[in-house]
Amino acid sequence: MSLVAERLSVELGGRPILRGIELAVEGGEVVGLVGPNGAGKSTLLRAMAGELAPSAGRVIFDGTDARSLDGAALARQRAVVSQRSEVAFDYTALEVVAWGRAPHAPVETPACRAMARRALDAVGLAERASSPVVTLSGGEQQRVHIARALAQIGFGETGRYWLLDEPTSSLDPAQRRLVVRLMHQARAAGVGVLVVLHDVGLAAWACDRIAMMNDGTVMQLGTPREVLTPERLREVFEVDAAVDPSPWNPEVPRVTFRLGDD
Ligand code: ADP
Ligand code: MG
Numbered sequence: 145m146s147l148v149a150e151r152l153s154v155e156l157g158g159r160p161i162l163r164g165i166e167l168a169v170e171g172g173e174v175v176g177l178v179g180p181n182g183a184g185k186s187t188l189l190r191a192m193a194g195e196l197a198p199s200a201g202r203v204i205f206d207g208t209d210a211r212s213l214d215g216a217a218l219a220r221q222r223a224v225v226s227q228r229s230e231v232a233f234d235y236t237a238l239e240v241v242a243w244g245r246a247p248h249a250p251v252e253t254p255a256c257r258a259m260a261r262r263a264l265d266a267v268g269l270a271e272r273a274s275s276p277v278v279t280l281s282g283g284e285q286q287r288v289h290i291a292r293a294l295a296q297i298g299f300g301e302t303g304r305y306w307l308l309d310e311p312t313s314s315l316d317p318a319q320r321r322l323v324v325r326l327m328h329q330a331r332a333a334g335v336g337v338l339v340v341l342h343d344v345g346l347a348a349w350a351c352d353r354i355a356m357m358n359d360g361t362v363m364q365l366g367t368p369r370e371v372l373t374p375e376r377l378r379e380v381f382e383v384d385a386a387v388d389p390s391p392w393n394p395e396v397p398r399v400t401f402r403l404g405d406d
Pocket of ligand 2: 185227
């Protein structure tokens with residue numbers, strides 16, 4: 145079971161953005177997309193979610209071309225946490241999370257409500273269930289969207305793939321660690337996770353494999369230790385980087401960028 149990009153190219157506004165991407169996300173693994181701003185990470189995530197039509201190549205969900213799946217069928221296969229998620233109206237946190245179940249069942253059922261509560265609890269927001277989402281902080285809203293997607297995949301019982309675009313950008317370290325745990329729990333349930341991470345240090349903790357992107361292509365695909373080398377980081381980000389074993393787990397590379405001039 146896998147989510148595959150096969151010779152995938154995407155054009156936006158008449159410009160080639162992705163060029164010939166080959167990438168497979170297996171059930172039960174976390175694959176990270178890392179690379180500089182504008183590398184094409186969000187575009188690749190959206191294309192692999194079936195939200196963007198390829199100009200060449202294809203996206204395949206468990207053997208089925210994404211083009212032959214309609215929106216409802218896609219929504220049962222995978223859940224997406226977008227880089228920017230706006231909630232336009234005064235819906236409560238619980239209502240937004242419950243929508244995640246809509247592809248599977250009517251959202252008013254007790255089972256749906258129970259799943260929504262479980263998901264809100266998983267992101268530490270059980271107390272805010274009846275708060276209008278617009279009154280929550282940026283980090284809390286980000287967690288509501290993570291909970292909505294978790295409800296959509298039913299923690300792995302009803303959906304096979306979870307795609308997240310910079311899900312930790314507004315989160316403090318304890319909440320970032322929580323998101324890593326949630327991705328690992330989904331992995332243990334057999335979910336294939338594809339996640340865009342701005343923070344390569346976080347990617348080292350979260351991901352089984354990392355696709356290093358630059359200029360619309362995957363430059364390197366491998367384990368965090370294979371990909372996060374000083375040479376590769378310097379080449380792609382154009383900033384000096386030192387890499388050493390994490391003091392907490394020597395298998396995890398710790399990346400330090402040289403962010404000053406002295
Ligand atoms: P990343 O997520 O790695 O920062 P994106 O996938 O968002 O990069 O963007 C990759 C490139 O595609 C950028 O140069 C961006 O300007 C361009 N791009 C993104 N969306 C559009 C669009 N709707 N129309 C034209 N170009 C776009
Ligand atoms: Mg992006």
